[in-house]
Structures are given as C-alpha cells and as structure tokens.
Amino acid sequence: MSKKGGHQARKRFGQNFLHDPGVIERIVRSISPRADDAMVEIGPGLGALTEEILAVNPHLQVVELDRDLIPVLRTKFFNYPDFRIHEADALRFDFSSLVTDGKPLRIVGNLPYNISTPLIFHLLSQSGVVKDMHFMLQKEVVQRMAAGPGENNYGRLGIMTQYFCKVQPLFEVGPGAFKPAPKVDSAIVRLVPHESLPHLAKDHKTLQVVVRTAFNARRKTLRKALGTLVSAEQLQSLGINDGLRPENLSLADFVAIADFVADQGLLQDAPDAANDDTGVSDD
Structure with a gap:
C-alpha cells in the first residue's frame, strides 16, 4: 500500500x-x-x-x-x-x-x-x-x-x-x-x-498473418476477408464455408488455412509478422 x-x-x-x-x-x-x-x-x-x-x-x-x-x-x-x-x-x-x-x-x-x-x-x-x-x-x-x-x-x-x-x-x-x-x-x-500443441501449425508466423488478416475485416465474409491470401474455391477445398465470418472459425480451421498458405508459398513476399498480434482490438 x-x-x-x-x-x-x-x-x-x-x-x-x-x-x-x-x-x-x-x-x-x-x-x-x-x-x-x-x-x-x-x-x-x-x-x-x-x-x-x-x-x-x-x-x-x-x-x-x-x-x-x-x-x-x-x-x-x-x-x-x-x-x-x-x-x-x-x-x-x-x-x-x-x-x-x-x-x-x-x-x-x-x-x-x-x-x-x-x-x-x-x-x-x-x-x-x-x-x-x-x-x-x-x-x-x-x-x-x-x-x-x-x-x-x-x-x-x-x-x-x-x-x-x-x-x-x-x-x-x-x-x-x-x-x-x-x-x-x-x-x-x-x-x-500445452504439453503438445493440439493444432500444430506448419509455420507459426503464417498462422499469425492469416488470423490478423481475417480479423482486420472481421465483419466481412471469409472470401473477402482472406481474399488476398486464398480464394473461395481454395477455402471450400479445405472444407471451410467461404460465406462465414472470421469469428465463426475454430483454431483448427485457422491452422488448416495457414498450413495451406504455407504449403503454397503464398507469403514469401509478406513482411515479418512476428509482432503483429499485439493489439487488444480485433478490428
């Protein structure tokens, strides 16, 4: 005191x-x-x-x-x-x-x-x-x-x-x-x-980018919010409804999208996202 x-x-x-x-x-x-x-x-x-x-x-x-x-x-x-x-x-x-x-x-x-x-x-x-x-x-x-x-x-x-x-x-x-x-x-x-991560992403930074990108446009559908990273067809191929909003996806869904983006090398030219998730706001 x-x-x-x-x-x-x-x-x-x-x-x-x-x-x-x-x-x-x-x-x-x-x-x-x-x-x-x-x-x-x-x-x-x-x-x-x-x-x-x-x-x-x-x-x-x-x-x-x-x-x-x-x-x-x-x-x-x-x-x-x-x-x-x-x-x-x-x-x-x-x-x-x-x-x-x-x-x-x-x-x-x-x-x-x-x-x-x-x-x-x-x-x-x-x-x-x-x-x-x-x-x-x-x-x-x-x-x-x-x-x-x-x-x-x-x-x-x-x-x-x-x-x-x-x-x-x-x-x-x-x-x-x-x-x-x-x-x-x-x-x-x-x-x-976690003793072992329940949903291990292939690349943690890619997961950060996908989540950040999605919630920067959280009021839009996934096809629009993630349009710069994946297409509607690619989301559908992962079993994810592209008409949903980011807030409807689970952690496992985001990891699946991030793994697809990593496998395709779609973020090779993206900036380092190591510190992108520091804001409290999700908008």
Missing part, C-alpha cells in the same frame, strides 16, 4: 498497486506456490503479492522497470538473501535466461493494462520454458483470451493464446482492490502451456 510521502503510482508505467489483503490471499491460493518452484513475478510494484510468495518461496525472482521501486523492494525484503530483482522491461526481457536445471518457470503478475496484450504475446513466444502463468488483467482482456468461436469477444488474442495455452479465468476483482483505483474491472487468469 502506498503511504503518504512514499512512492506514487506512475501513469506512464500503468501502475495500479494491489492492496486488498483478501484479494491477495485469494490470488496466492490460486497460484499455490511451493518452496522449490522457479517463481518469477512481473511488476512487483510495492511488493504486496511479492511478500506473500516470498514467505513460501524465498527464491522468488522479479522483473521491475520502475527504477525508483528497486530500493523500496530491496529494503522491504532485505532478509531474503536469495530474492533477486531484475531491473528490466518485461516486454524485452529474455525469461528463458532465468531457467536453471531445466526447471520450467511459474510466472505471476499484476500486469499494467497498457502493455498487457503485447506482454502476453512476448511470453507466449517463450512458452516452452513456462509451466504456468497467473495474471491480473483487465477483465475484457481475460474475456477475449477465453472466448470461443461465435462469441462477441472472440478474435486474434483468444486464438493465439489458445494456440499455445489452456486458458482458465479464475475470478474477477473490482477497482477498489487497487490504489489508485482503475476505471475498469480486473480478472485473474491461469494460462497453462
């Missing part, structure tokens, strides 16, 4: 510090940390969640961008010699560098709303070294992650997250649990990387 004269939340970092003891306890119960877990927290802030995890796992590592918070954390947790702070931007941080003895990471965090979606995609690109992730996110973002075909919130974020992970929304958190209180509701989500 921020005290008078203490650290003030910074808008440019999207900081909203969690302070509700009941919510913190519920989050920790959901995470269920163990002493031997390879725990990593993103954006510990003033250490409200950090304190509870350290009590169970004294080897916790944290990634914090705000340099003014570093001395606050060092002072607060000086009696934990194995506690490590990485002063870095989580969007560019190599989380695989934290893996020791091949033990996968358990990543947690109250993520800033302004970077939550690109950060999720950054972490998904490193999902091979992750055991699970528990995040506090804007409620709308969690809804999009978990949405299925035909639902209003279904789009790029959900498809690409579900490509890599099982998505499990846990519970919602009101604005009053934070200081300052955000103007939106929040939710906790658990992401568990």
Whole structure:
C-alpha cells in the first residue's frame, strides 16, 4: 500500500498497486506456490503479492522497470538473501535466461493494462520454458483470451493464446482492490502451456498473418476477408464455408488455412509478422 510521502503510482508505467489483503490471499491460493518452484513475478510494484510468495518461496525472482521501486523492494525484503530483482522491461526481457536445471518457470503478475496484450504475446513466444502463468488483467482482456468461436469477444488474442495455452479465468476483482483505483474491472487468469500443441501449425508466423488478416475485416465474409491470401474455391477445398465470418472459425480451421498458405508459398513476399498480434482490438 502506498503511504503518504512514499512512492506514487506512475501513469506512464500503468501502475495500479494491489492492496486488498483478501484479494491477495485469494490470488496466492490460486497460484499455490511451493518452496522449490522457479517463481518469477512481473511488476512487483510495492511488493504486496511479492511478500506473500516470498514467505513460501524465498527464491522468488522479479522483473521491475520502475527504477525508483528497486530500493523500496530491496529494503522491504532485505532478509531474503536469495530474492533477486531484475531491473528490466518485461516486454524485452529474455525469461528463458532465468531457467536453471531445466526447471520450467511459474510466472505471476499484476500486469499494467497498457502493455498487457503485447506482454502476453512476448511470453507466449517463450512458452516452452513456462509451466504456468497467473495474471491480473483487465477483465475484457481475460474475456477475449477465453472466448470461443461465435462469441462477441472472440478474435486474434483468444486464438493465439489458445494456440499455445489452456486458458482458465479464475475470478474477477473490482477497482477498489487497487490504489489508485482503475476505471475498469480486473480478472485473474491461469494460462497453462500445452504439453503438445493440439493444432500444430506448419509455420507459426503464417498462422499469425492469416488470423490478423481475417480479423482486420472481421465483419466481412471469409472470401473477402482472406481474399488476398486464398480464394473461395481454395477455402471450400479445405472444407471451410467461404460465406462465414472470421469469428465463426475454430483454431483448427485457422491452422488448416495457414498450413495451406504455407504449403503454397503464398507469403514469401509478406513482411515479418512476428509482432503483429499485439493489439487488444480485433478490428
């Protein structure tokens, strides 16, 4: 909790510090940390969640961008010699560098709303070294992650997250649990990387391009939305109704289209799409 004269939340970092003891306890119960877990927290802030995890796992590592918070954390947790702070931007941080003895990471965090979606995609690109992730996110973002075909919130974020992970929304958190209180509701989500991808694409970047292209024109039919990549006849040959809209297709359908595009070499001249799926909006 921020005290008078203490650290003030910074808008440019999207900081909203969690302070509700009941919510913190519920989050920790959901995470269920163990002493031997390879725990990593993103954006510990003033250490409200950090304190509870350290009590169970004294080897916790944290990634914090705000340099003014570093001395606050060092002072607060000086009696934990194995506690490590990485002063870095989580969007560019190599989380695989934290893996020791091949033990996968358990990543947690109250993520800033302004970077939550690109950060999720950054972490998904490193999902091979992750055991699970528990995040506090804007409620709308969690809804999009978990949405299925035909639902209003279904789009790029959900498809690409579900490509890599099982998505499990846990519970919602009101604005009053934070200081300052955000103007939106929040939710906790658990992401568990698939041991083996249920719908493995031949080329991940091609899948990104197909999904992005489709949802850039989500209100149009597939024959129009994907017209620059595949023809109506080619979609029909894959058993896909070209008169449907992108929101009606499953992950498996998008992988089938992406594999066809990859096999035909239709994206050889397309720009690198590695970072194209970072926007929350699917329009």
